[in-house]
Amino acid sequence: MSYLELENLTRHFVKKEGVFVKRKTTVKAVDGVSLSIEKGEILGLVGESGCGKSTLSRLVMQLLAPTSGSVVLEGERLADLPRDEIRKRRRDFQMIFQDPYASLNPRMTVFSTLAEAILTRHPEWKDDSDPLEKAVSKLMERVGLDSRYVRKYPHEFSGGQRQRIAIARALGPEPKLILADEPVSALDVSIQSQILNLLRQLRDELDLTMIFISHDLSVVRYIADRIAVMDEGKIVEVGEANSLFEDPKSETAKTLLAAIPKIAYGTG
Amino acid sequence: MALLEVNDLRTYFHTRDGIVRAVDGVSFDVEAGQTVGIVGESGSGKSVTCYSLLGLIPQPPGKIEGGTAKFGDLDLLSMSERELRSIRGSKVGLIFQDPMTSLNPYLKISTQLIEPLLIHRQISKSEALARAIDELAAVGIPDPEKRIHSYPHEFSGGMRQRVMIAMALITRPEILIADEPTTALDVTIQRQVLDLIKARQEELGTAVIFITHDLAVVSEVCDYVNVMYAGRFVERADVETLFTKPRHAYTRALQRSIPAMQAKGETLYTIPGLPPNLASEVTGCAFAPRCKNAEGDPPHSVGRPDLAELESGHWVQECPGCLAAPIS
Incomplete structure (x- = not known):
């Protein structure tokens, strides 16, 4: 049994149309997705916009209930759990979003942002500032931020540093799975590499399990162990990252690969 | 002689924290039909360079401190707002990064698309509409006679960027400034938009100034590249x-x-x-x-x-x- 299993996960949205005569149309946003992810693995998830990547990630995050199928984490079927248990499990899943400008609360200092995240796992530190402060400093150092900046606000940081704060916040509750949704798309090339290096380093140090969603295949190839290609709600191809690049089987993968702008000149 | 000759352009912003030298002595030429790239990180001054040419810098706090931009017999940098208005959208077209925010959500595509024609080319509304439909067909919008009467929200991101390209090229400008035109789009749509810009450019002979931070895109579309750093x-x-x-x-x-x-x-x-x-x-x-x-x-x-x-x-x-x- 794998660390995380998605079993025939399906989510349909019913759209009601018409004023007098009601018609129902069903949109199969996620349509029978089965995937397994091992502990410490980075799975890349790629596909065009509208293919169901975001719906799938919301299902995994337990933000949406599946129409059928289930998410199994360490042998525990999450759909069978009562609601308040699911709430407790939610800290096991953390997200890193695309835009570090929009995903941090501008009125909270780095300390309060990170402390809030840590307290979900260690509520006993609420009235005990000493271990909490230590944990915040440790977290900041882990993602390469100077812990002297702990009282600063998000606007005082650059885009790359903000993404580091967002990553630290995701690590705060000691999650079992991190879902990174286009975490480097909004960043400049030189900053992109810094964040990708950080994510890899964290995976090695903490044995993190990650689903990495991106439309930039060259980035996914670099960071992911395996890549899953999605189209119209279905997984059309899963494979080891390099072999999928060299020998794509599905039409979707071929189209996506052909679309990447390439540097036509050998550099050096 | 080049189509556009920019010489020692300097644009500063006078802010409370001091003078920000966003563009500090930039010179480049654009030949007719050529694609010139300006590549750099965010904040390096690539957009300010192009907006300075069109008088789109908010003044104050911005100020063009010096330089010339010869476009034929004209100097774009010393023209009045009134004169610039006859250039913008007529001889120089512009496409922005985000097609979601650069179209007016309240107006039909038809109204927005014929506007440059009604302002710059003295033709009737029905003639302009016919031209606009041809233009939509040329950028690959299916069923243009019907789609022209739609609102922006009825189009996807890639389609909206196509509409923007149609709008920028409808007056047959000599120069098209494209400011990160594909950054907000995903790979397959990016590919289509890049191919479209290239095809339209070849057909119409338009020169393109292409602003981007993506080196791979630069290597595919540009003839000549300027790498920008710190203004x-x-x-x-x-x-x-x-x-x-x-x-x-x-x-x-x-x-x-x-x-x-x-x-x-x-x-x-x-x-x-x-x-x-x-x-x-x-x-x-x-x-x-x-x-x-x-x-x-x-x-x-x-x-x-x-x-x-x-x-x-x-x-x-x-x-x-x-x-x-x-x-x-």
Whole structure:
């Protein structure tokens, strides 16, 4: 049994149309997705916009209930759990979003942002500032931020540093799975590499399990162990990252690969 | 003589924190039909360069401190707002990064698409509408007679960018300025939009100034590339030279840091540090603090280095430290 299993996960949205005569149309946003992810693995998830990547990630995050199928984490079927248990499990899943400008609360200092995240796992530190402060400093150092900046606000940081704060916040509750949704798309090339290096380093140090969603295949190839290609709600191809690049089987993968702008000149 | 000759353009912003030298002495030419790229990180001044040419800099706090931009007999930088209005959208077209925010959500595509024709070309509304339908067909919008009466929200992101391209080209401008036109789109749509811009350019002979931070896109669409750093060009060359024989440390470092160029599992090459804060005056070589050759052997330029033409058409900032810096 794998660390995380998605079993025939399906989510349909019913759209009601018409004023007098009601018609129902069903949109199969996620349509029978089965995937397994091992502990410490980075799975890349790629596909065009509208293919169901975001719906799938919301299902995994337990933000949406599946129409059928289930998410199994360490042998525990999450759909069978009562609601308040699911709430407790939610800290096991953390997200890193695309835009570090929009995903941090501008009125909270780095300390309060990170402390809030840590307290979900260690509520006993609420009235005990000493271990909490230590944990915040440790977290900041882990993602390469100077812990002297702990009282600063998000606007005082650059885009790359903000993404580091967002990553630290995701690590705060000691999650079992991190879902990174286009975490480097909004960043400049030189900053992109810094964040990708950080994510890899964290995976090695903490044995993190990650689903990495991106439309930039060259980035996914670099960071992911395996890549899953999605189209119209279905997984059309899963494979080891390099072999999928060299020998794509599905039409979707071929189209996506052909679309990447390439540097036509050998550099050096 | 080139179609557009920009000479020593300087645009400063006078803010409470001091004078921000966003563009500090930039010169480039655009030949008819050519695609000229301006590439750099965010905040390097690439957009300000182009907006200065069209008088789109908010003044104050912005101010064009000097330079000329010869466009035929005209100097774009010394024209009045009234005169500029007859150029913008007529002789120079513009496409922005985000097609979601650059179309008016309250107006039908038809109204927005014929507007430049009604303003700049004295033709009737029905004639303009016919031209607009042809233009939509040319950018690959299916069923243009019907779709022209839709509102922007009825189009997808890629389709909206096509509408923007149609709108920018409907007056047959001599120059099209494209400011990160594909950054907000996903790969397959990006591919379609890049191909479309190229096809339309070849058909109409329009010159394009292409602003982007994506080197791979630059290598595909541009004929000539200007690499911008801290308000100045550090290297200028035709696209092949720039990618096969880059000389400046910044250009080489940028190319090294593209993930696609590196083997899997290897730690990615990164440029340490951040670009300089332009609110304080940069003396000497702006890239020196981030250069692998930070110790300076040979030393970095003490004054701000000027561009020197190393080979015909290949200009590099003459800073001994940056030229000699090892990368890796």
